[in-house]
Amino acid sequence: MSQHIVSPKIYFLIFAALFALTALTTGVAFIDLGPYNTVAALAVAVTKAILVILFFMHVRYSPHLTRIVVAAGFFWLAILITLTLSDFRTRSWTPRPSGWEISAFSPQDGR
């Protein structure tokens, strides 16, 4: 399992990559990309997290069980966020006999 010893060179490489990604995400924040700012910030954060999980936490060399456990953790978090968000985002949908009439906004009911 984690008997596999990772050479310090790879550790240093990963450290450098993480450092660069941090600088990147901070720099990108100062450029106006409209809605893509958030997408970019999240994409960088996810890559950094994957790097830490695979190399620093040795998941790359661990048996499948550990990978399933990690995936299950993030999947359940996704369940909580998506199903709750589905309620908040569809509150302003009022049912019409012909189907949904999706009004762009009804303030307190959540945009």
Add this chain to the structure above:
Amino acid sequence: MSTAPAEISVEPRVHYLNVDYGIKSWLLTTDHKRIAMLYLASITFMFVIGGAFAVIMRLHLIEPTGALVEPETYNKLFTMHGIIMIFFFLIPSIPAVLGNFLVPLMIGARDLAFPRINLLSWYIYVVGAAFTMYAVVSGGVDTGWTFYTPYSSTYANTHVMATALGVFITGFSSILTGLNFIVTIHKMRAPGMTWFRMPLFLWAIYATSMIMILGTPVLAITIVLLALERLLHVGIFDPNLGGDPLLFQHMFWFYSHPAVYIMILLGMGVVSELVTCFSKKRIFGYSFVAFSSVSIAVLSFLVWGHHMFVTGQSIYAGLVFSLLSFLVAIPSAIKVFNWTATLYKGSVSYQAPMLYAMGFIGLFTMGGLTGLFLASLATDVHLNGTYFIVAHFHYIMVGSAVMAYLGGIHFWWPKITGRLYPDTWARFAALVIFIGFNLTFFPQFMLGYLGMPRRYAFYPQEFQVLNVMSSAGASILAVGYLIPLVYLFWSMRYGPVASSNPWGAKGLEWQTSSPPPTDNFEETPVVTEGAYAYSSEEAPVV
């Protein structure tokens, strides 16, 4: 009916109970069997307190204007009854008592993966119980076990913080127990014990541990946010900050619905063991029952919205949650059919554990199907917040989970204490509980359909007759629960000595002596056949 086992001369054999005496040997033990006994004592104490609150409430509701207590006290009674029964009895009962005792025995291990963490989780449970008991003694809390904001965060002036802290701490006890079970089942199975040779009780334990691991932390963070909102007078559920009380309900029910499956899944696990042993037959459709346990655990995380159909959740989300709630009922139906099919061509005996198992199957069918009323949107609008809901979840929690727990306690009692209990008394108690239970909670279905809201300290006149019937049933049920307490304690000293396998059951725990030695097995057993191999020709010599 059951022939008394041949009298075995009791030579002073060292086992986990008489290996050491004294308070220190109990309070500092890391033996999973002793920790199970510590849990048994503490949750029975909590069950008695919770039960007392229930009896007072039922007596109070005999009169439409309320016969016994003030409305404020009644609100505290139903809140404390809910909190104690759910967080301090039902959730720890089967996993911490039967699970702790049996998991290492059933997979042929010497102990759980982390014995010290196991003892730590008992201490965490006791500290949590202490906080809640402090709240009970010094005035109680009246927010309902659901702690809905903004009442619990701004308007309630009772001991919400102490109870919330108690529930928060006890949550970690069930997280650590779940963690222990998952690692033990994965890493410490005896040679030859593949996943599909494991008893179904262990499948249920595994599925329940998944729920404990994935659900309880969300309850913990929700309670921390509630406590912070009460402390700082500002928080994310506060309407005048633009916060939404529904977010609290979403995060609360994300844990609390799977929590009801923690209670029932293990009841199913116990019943799978009882039905197979007392009909001397292999379970019908082993892999279907095993996979339905795991699929219940997974699906239970997708359905919590059916608690919020009328609380202002969006109609679209209501449709999604309603469909998912119907799907979660399917695996439970599969299990019930498989248990019933197991009896076919078996050799059925009616000892007390089997009576509890059969009672479980019937009442669980009733409880489960009344859940369909609440999963379907149109009827839930009428029935939400009425006594129909109270009846539904009592059929599941009391009618099924507690019955299965009692069945399990009776079935493994010889293994736990090395003594047999008086079976005629046990069957009588099972019957009294069955009758008392139905008389208490069936009228509440009708009360709910008539529209009597729950959590009412006084109610209109026309609901009185059904309430009186329910209170009558409650007194029978209370008596029914006291009888086992008496004869089980009696049997610890005076019961006939039990052989290592009094029921002729299959399973590794019946191959070691009862009560088992501290290290469970003389030498680690090797498993050669599937679970419940009752009818294979070369039945291993017991």
Add this chain to the structure above:
Amino acid sequence: MSEAPLALAHQFDDLDQQHEAGSLGMWVFLVTEIMFFGGLFAGYTIYRSLYLEGFVAGSHILNIKLGATNTAVLIASSFTMAMAVHSAQKGRRRAVMGFLLLTMLLGFTFLGIKCVEYHDKYVEHLIPCESVACSNLGLQFAPVEQALQEIQKQHAQLAHVELYFCFYFFMTGMHALHMIIGIGIMTYLLLMARRGKFNAQYYAPIEVAGLYWHFVDIVWIFLFPLLYLIGGRY
């Protein structure tokens, strides 16, 4: 180095089984931590989608330089922790102690920078607390000059910015608490390492502590963009 008998617990058959059980146990615990922080992230996501301009205003009030340096500090501490595990695998006792000390040092730096940020919020009256006790301590939410202009620039409502700061303090506070626990664990490991408890065969406690520390780093990796970089600074 003969197998250290004292290290093998009686319920395990061999050291490998014990090691795998330890790692799996920590990973399952980290899943509970994911769900624990997950509750906060879920609340954050929902309110960000409902009151975006309040969150943008709140995020622009934060000091992005301190946030970025903190991220770099934490990544460095992750690196030194990984090196500590590596040297434990090689059985080099002095290297293990050195790297553990370095990781704790970086951890304290992170907490120091965090205190500076919290102090700035205290001075700018951005503490989300409405209770009487808080106002006696001078903790209240009444943004002034620079923060107020930012809020008006974004057309945000004061209540929504206060909601944002609720999340800011709850999330970074919970993360800081986990940092303090991590540093506590490492001091204990430092003492055990000094007493030579670990060798090339038995180093599980260090590896498990490493997993915990990397998890705390991952939480911050997500916290930094979500709290500091909302909507971009232009």
Add this chain to the structure above:
Amino acid sequence: MPWWSGFPIHPERGSTIAEGVDHLHYFLTAITLIFTAIIFATIFYFAVKYRRQSENDKPPHIAGSLTLEILWTLIPTLLAFVTFVWSASLYFRNSRPPEAALEIFVIGKQWMWQLQHPEGPREINELHVPVGQPIKLTMISQDVIHDFYVPAFRVKKDVLPGRYSSIWFQATKTGKYHFFCAQYCGAQHAGMIGWVYVMTPVDYEEWLSGGVKGESMAQAGGRLFGQLGCITCHMPDGTGRGPSLEGLFGKPVQLQDGRTVPADEAYLREHILNPRALTVKGYPPIMPTFQGQVSEEQVLQLIAFVKSLGTEERKPAKP
């Protein structure tokens, strides 16, 4: 009076949707009783037929049968799906109030209900409605979450603080029906109940005119509109700094950041209490917030006034 006479089995059906909900309820009751009976009977039959003859019986080894498993997976799934479609469509239809519904405002506060008719009369824990006329209740709470529940009409909805929620019903039978608070709200939660009096339209008109004739909500709203100084910006001819509110209710409004939203009650309430988040296109965000200066009831009166501006003919048609 014999004890069993006060022992109703079946709640009254007082509204148009009660019929449909009851049919679904009986369908589900039938399923529950049939399946429970099947299970109990099978267990009882097997338990007796295959009772243990001797201790060393050797029952056959039956591992299971795939066909049976598939059978008792498909049938429950089918039943579940049928019930889901039936109940979802019923719920979908019941959730939309008809256009010409008479609107009544409900304010829940700790342990009493205040019901406000647009024509002016205000009732505590009582609601007088004409039979046969669809009624829409727009509800809000002043403190904790309450829940307006009329068992005879099969309607229930939580009443939330800070947000309007609405239900509708059309009474079919005159008479007196209970309404309850069905969401726990504190000490006197059980006391927050009252009566819905369904009357013939003639009696309703007589009650409406006979009762204490305060000014109608629209008139009270108009008075407030002047007192609070709204008139200075929202001039009827649109020459003030704010937009004219003539005929605004129900029409889409263009916001500063490009969104167009319908000007319904929720929009107006949000605009009164938190205006800066909803600056209308072409107008500076200078409207002050009235949070804390107006009670929920006054907000409802202002909204009633705005609705009555320039839409005399669109008043709900008198029966």
